[in-house]
Amino acid sequence: MSKYYLAWAKDEEIRKKGANGGFVTATLVSALENNFIDAALVVAKKSVYEGIPVLTSDPEVVKECAGSLHGAPINLTKYVVDYAAKKRIGLPTKPCDARGIIEQAKRRQVNLDNIFMIGLNCGGTLHPLRMREMAADFYELDPDSVVKEEIKEGKIFLVSEEEGGEEKEKWIKIDELEQKGYGRRDACKSCVTKIPTSADLACGNWGVPQGEKKTFVEVLTEKGEAILKNAIDSGYVDIEEAPGKGIEMRKKIEAGMQKLATSWKERMDEVSTLSRSGRFEFYVDALKNCIHCGACKEVCPVCACEADSKCLDMNDERDSYAISMYNMLRIFHLMDSCIHCGQCEDVCPVDIPLTLIQRRFSERMQRHLGYIPGMDVKEKPPLYETELRWSAEAE
Amino acid sequence: MVEMKIKSSICPGCSVGCGLYLLESEEGEEREIKILHRKNSAVNEGKLCKFGTDLHTYYEREVLNNSVEGEEVKQEEAIREAKERLGSIKPDELAFIALPSTITNEEILSFVSLASEFGCENVSFGFERFFREIPEEASYIIEKGLSFSEVEKATKIILFFLDPFVHYPLLARRILKAKKNGARVIEVSFAKNERGIADETVLVEPKGIERIKEKKELFEDSLIIGELTPYMNSQFLELMLWINASTTSRLFLLKPFLNSTGAFLLGGNRNGKEARKRKDLFEILGGIEGGEIKALYLLETDLAGAMHGSEELFETISKLDLLIEQNAFRTPLSDVANITICSEPFFMKKGTLVNIEGRVIENGGESENNVQIMESMGKGRSYEEVHEEVKRRLGLAEISEFEIAVKREEKSFEMAEPKIEIEERKEEEGKEEYFLWYKTNPFFWNGIRAKNFVEISPAAMRKLGLFRGDEVEIVQGERKERMGFKISELPDYLILSEAKMSIKPLQGSLTRVEIRRAGE
Numbered sequence: 001m002s003k004y005y006l007a008w009a010k011d012e013e014i015r016k017k018g019a020n021g022g023f024v025t026a027t028l029v030s031a032l033e034n035n036f037i038d039a040a041l042v043v044a045k046k047s048v049y050e051g052i053p054v055l056t057s058d059p060e061v062v063k064e065c066a067g068s069l070h071g072a073p074i075n076l077t078k079y080v081v082d083y084a085a086k087k088r089i090g091l092p093t094k095p096c097d098a099r100g101i102i103e104q105a106k107r108r109q110v111n112l113d114n115i116f117m118i119g120l121n122c123g124g125t126l127h128p129l130r131m132r133e134m135a136a137d138f139y140e141l142d143p144d145s146v147v148k149e150e151i152k153e154g155k156i157f158l159v160s161e162e163e164g165g166e167e168k169e170k171w172i173k174i175d176e177l178e179q180k181g182y183g184r185r186d187a188c189k190s191c192v193t194k195i196p197t198s199a200d201l202a203c204g205n206w207g208v209p210q211g212e213k214k215t216f217v218e219v220l221t222e223k224g225e226a227i228l229k230n231a232i233d234s235g236y237v238d239i240e241e242a243p244g245k246g247i248e249m250r251k252k253i254e255a256g257m258q259k260l261a262t263s264w265k266e267r268m269d270e271v272s273t274l275s276r277s278g279r280f281e282f283y284v285d286a287l288k289n290c291i292h293c294g295a296c297k298e299v300c301p302v303c304a305c306e307a308d309s310k311c312l313d314m315n316d317e318r319d320s321y322a323i324s325m326y327n328m329l330r331i332f333h334l335m336d337s338c339i340h341c342g343q344c345e346d347v348c349p350v351d352i353p354l355t356l357i358q359r360r361f362s363e364r365m366q367r368h369l370g371y372i373p374g375m376d377v378k379e380k381p382p383l384y385e386t387e388l389r390w391s392a393e394a395e
Numbered sequence: 396m397v398e399m400k401i402k403s404s405i406c407p408g409c410s411v412g413c414g415l416y417l418l419e420s421e422e423g424e425e426r427e428i429k430i431l432h433r434k435n436s437a438v439n440e441g442k443l444c445k446f447g448t449d450l451h452t453y454y455e456r457e458v459l460n461n462s463v464e465g466e467e468v469k470q471e472e473a474i475r476e477a478k479e480r481l482g483s484i485k486p487d488e489l490a491f492i493a494l495p496s497t498i499t500n501e502e503i504l505s506f507v508s509l510a511s512e513f514g515c516e517n518v519s520f521g522f523e524r525f526f527r528e529i530p531e532e533a534s535y536i537i538e539k540g541l542s543f544s545e546v547e548k549a550t551k552i553i554l555f556f557l558d559p560f561v562h563y564p565l566l567a568r569r570i571l572k573a574k575k576n577g578a579r580v581i582e583v584s585f586a587k588n589e590r591g592i593a594d595e596t597v598l599v600e601p602k603g604i605e606r607i608k609e610k611k612e613l614f615e616d617s618l619i620i621g622e623l624t625p626y627m628n629s630q631f632l633e634l635m636l637w638i639n640a641s642t643t644s645r646l647f648l649l650k651p652f653l654n655s656t657g658a659f660l661l662g663g664n665r666n667g668k669e670a671r672k673r674k675d676l677f678e679i680l681g682g683i684e685g686g687e688i689k690a691l692y693l694l695e696t697d698l699a700g701a702m703h704g705s706e707e708l709f710e711t712i713s714k715l716d717l718l719i720e721q722n723a724f725r726t727p728l729s730d731v732a733n734i735t736i737c738s739e740p741f742f743m744k745k746g747t748l749v750n751i752e753g754r755v756i757e758n759g760g761e762s763e764n765n766v767q768i769m770e771s772m773g774k775g776r777s778y779e780e781v782h783e784e785v786k787r788r789l790g791l792a793e794i795s796e797f798e799i800a801v802k803r804e805e806k807s808f809e810m811a812e813p814k815i816e817i818e819e820r821k822e823e824e825g826k827e828e829y830f831l832w833y834k835t836n837p838f839f840w841n842g843i844r845a846k847n848f849v850e851i852s853p854a855a856m857r858k859l860g861l862f863r864g865d866e867v868e869i870v871q872g873e874r875k876e877r878m879g880f881k882i883s884e885l886p887d888y889l890i891l892s893e894a895k896m897s898i899k900p901l902q903g904s905l906t907r908v909e910i911r912r913a914g915e
Contacts (some may be wrong), residue, residue, distance in 0.1 A: 047435075049435045050433075050435040052401045052416065053399070053401070054399065054401075055399045071435075072434075072435075073434065079399075082420075082429070083399055083420055127434060127440070128434050128435040129434070129435065129437070129440050132797070143797070144795075144797075288590050288591070289560070289567070289571070289590055289592075291444060291445060291560055291564045291567075292445065293443065293444050293445040293447075293448045293564070294445065294448055294449075295432070295442070295443055295448045298448060299432065317846065317848070317881070318848050318879060318880070318881040319881075320589070320881065320882060320883060346432070346434060346441060346442075347432045347441055347442055347443065348442060349439075349442040349443060349444050349564050349565055349567070349568060350560070350564065350567055350568050350571065351442075351568045351571065351572075
């Protein structure tokens with residue numbers, strides 16, 4: 001199915017405000033204006049450190065949300081499930097958004113026919129507060145003066161607004177920041193899904209000739225082709241064939257980033273070097289701190305259980321186990337489906353390294369089952385309890 | 396189409412003041428509230444405890460209406476009636492109570508000025524008696540907390556009868572970070588923390604609290620973290636202050652109410668001077684019981700929810716000539732209130748708060764209604780005027796959650812050695828003696844999410860002949876409570892509770908009780 005283009009918004013304002021020529025914004029705006037979709041789910045920028053999901057049918061709101069926002073590590077899956085499951089919507093999706101939505105579709109929480117995923121290639125997101133600290137400590141900027149950020153060519157660029165309105169750009173290599181414990185979130189550093197191939201389109205700047213403000217677009221599905229055609233036909237977007245060199249370059253960048261992610265994964269796995277008793281101690285030490293707030297389950301993009309879940313039902317606070325049934329069941333429950341997005345760890349009030357723990361169990365299981373969650377909607381989640389849900393619903 | 400509205404707000408569960416988003420969605424008639432994690436919040440980085448994660452249930456309670464003597468009326472009429480009736484009562488027979496969980500700084504100023512419009516000096520934010528019982532120079536410890544970065548930087552932390560996983564879970568991660576940074580954590584407690592956060596536990600027997608005084612050297616160069624609640628035994632506070640005064644330690648007291656610091660600083664309590672003159676929550680209730688106080692104005696305060704044993708409270712309240720309740724949600728006392736005034740829920744309010752660290756944080760709402768209600772009975776100022784006054788009083792030019800605007804300066808003070816008295820009781824032959832320790836208090840988390848079991852020792856389980864699934868009956872005189880139980884590593888005589896029960900904590904959070912297998 002894959003077709004490759006370079007694309008850009010024809011509207012000058014969108015092109016200027018949006019990242020890489022404003023293709024994503026222009027595509028969503030045209031889809032809304034032609035009733036191709038009922039609503040767009042976008043992230044409104046409050047500052048470079050803060051974004052809020054907005055479900056809107058107003059093209060002007062979509063235009064306002066144009067541009068990259070790496071400091072707002074939100075996963076949009078649950079918003080789609082909760083607020084847009086029955087609508088035709090379009091949304092920009094990082095690979096982890098797309099994978100979450102695909103897993104929810106398998107669990108019949110959303111109908112993929114109604115969802116247009118404009119995938120965004122993703123090198124990773126940053127925790128907003130770490131980004132503030134980074135701005136102050138490494139870029140020597142007043143964090144509140146930072147008005148723009150961009151990640152490109154292995155560097156994080158911050159643009160600050162100086163007195164008198166003048167803009168000043170500073171950059172530092174990501175690797176340099178990450179060696180010092182800053183930069184991207186741990187989950188992002190170790191994520192190998194850099195191009196959202198389970199979305200309808202995959203967009204980004206990898207493969208775009210240097211100096212050009214265009215988006216490299218891979219068309220992955222018929223829906224992707226349709227939404228692109230709508231944007232072109234309505235005069236919002238221009239395209240040209242992607243040059244072979246660009247396609248190769250994009251592949252190379254992806255492979256390089258995957259290699260780096262794999263090395264991070266190994267470096268961050270502090271458990272692998274421990275003895276058997278050391279590993280046991282690590283799990284007990286980390287998980288005994290759980291206060292059973294339920295936030296990890298609440299934000300998990302692949303969990304579809306809501307309140308009627310085994311991890312909640314079978315957990316009794318009167319039990320005195322160091323690792324509760326809640327945690328045991330969640331680890332088991334997610335072994336086939338965890339996409340390692342790190343949302344659980346982001347919200348854990350006692351900082352349990354949930355991404356690492358979950359990954360240690362689920363990656364091996366997923367390898368064993370030959371199953372990569374969130375990549376293909378036709379592939380059923382292999383574990384038994386989901387089978388039960390499937391068969392119950394099929395009846 | 397579903398309409399999604401997202402507001403930034405603050406969790407009203409305790410004085411930590413966690414930032415969050417509140418998502419309101421509407422589809423036709425259906426309205427839903429969902430809590431989202433605000434990762435850019437300087438206080439909590441998007442992390443929330445159980446109360447915060449489930450905060451939508453707090454906002455889904457039954458809404459209060461505007462009423463006069465049970466008849467639904469327009470808000471203006473309820474306000475007019477309230478003003479008229481308050482004016483007809485002698486100033487010293489009036490009392491105003493606001494436990495500052497959901498009350499902004501602006502509301503605190505309006506509330507105090509409303510009370511003064513009627514000449515009333517009985518204004519309580521819950522803690523007044525403590526100011527009276529300690530040296531004036533030590534008031535700053537009650538008034539102001541410390542930033543969590545100070546906790547992370549501490550080299551020695553003493554948890555003084557405080558389990559951070561239970562009381563203030565967002566503090567726990569700061570203590571864990573301090574440990575990672577090399578801090579030594581010591582807990583002084585009646586029972587060992589089951590998660591083993593401490594490197595060392597100094598177990599104290601209820602009858603031997605006095606002996607803590609002999610271990611003064613333990614506290615040298617430490618950051619002592621404790622809790623102050625309206626239920627606290629004053630001697631306990633004096634003990635903490637005495638340790639602090641006589642060692643090189645710092646004392647950090649957390650409180651169950653979100654805006655305690657704002658209430659202390661703006662409620663006229665600076666250096667405790669005003670507070671010393673005022674009656675506190677329990678003294679006002681005593682005044683109502685004794686017939687000296689005849690009218691009570693409750694601002695967003697669920698007194699029944701905050702009390703162990705609400706039957707007595709109803710008896711006390713029935714002695715009032717006038718009860719006015721201003722609240723967003725119904726409380727058990729709404730049914731007996733003469734006038735109810737419906738205000739906006741906290742997340743809808745415009746206004747600022749001061750968290751325990753001293754950050755002045757803006758709540759993300761837009762409603763000025765609550766301030767306007769009080770100002771329309773009082774000075775008649777606009778919201779902006781009150782807000783400017785807040786800024787002036789707190790010495791703020793700009794408001795930023797990323798700054799610690801209310802800083803505290805450590806001061807030295809003299810403190811007499813306190814004597815700790817434990818409730819005396821004649822021991823009855825053959826009867827086992829148990830102490831019930833309320834590990835948390837009903838003010839915390841606004842009394843929501845209390846557990847339905849108590850913790851007992853394995854020895855107590857054996858002595859009582861209990862099996863899994865049984866229940867215990869805890870008895871204090873005429874008061875009885877039936878509860879589930881959990882086995883924990885506790886001293887034999889200790890019963891630990893995170894439940895809200897009718898049994899009164901006569902000695903701060905500690906009281907003697909009997910316990911037996913339920914149904915015997």
